[in-house]
Amino acid sequence: MSLSAALPKHARKARGKQRKTWSNLAAQHGVSTRTLDRWAENGVIPPPEYINGRKYGDPDYTPRRDPGPPSPKTFPQSTET
Numbered sequence: 001m002s003l004s005a006a007l008p009k010h011a012r013k014a015r016g017k018q019r020k021t022w023s024n025l026a027a028q029h030g031v032s033t034r035t036l037d038r039w040a041e042n043g044v045i046p047p048p049e050y051i052n053g054r055k056y057g058d059p060d061y062t063p064r065r066d067p068g069p070p071s072p073k074t075f076p077q078s079t080e081t
Helices: 022-029 031-043
Strands: 049-052 053-055
Touching: 022 031, 022 053
Parallel strands: none
Antiparallel strands: 049 053
């Protein structure tokens, strides 16, 4: 039995928000860290928190998966008729 389980609920110290390093978060989602950077820039995920110069993110946050219209860079229009 842990010490905190023996204490009454009001006496337990609240834990801070759980965080994962940016690289561990990228591995969790199966993408690269650069993809996480792009997602943060586009508002798909919240921006990282910096602690001692390292990036951290919320491991419980699910990325928004609603793709917008395709960008012209990705899908160029054919000029042939």
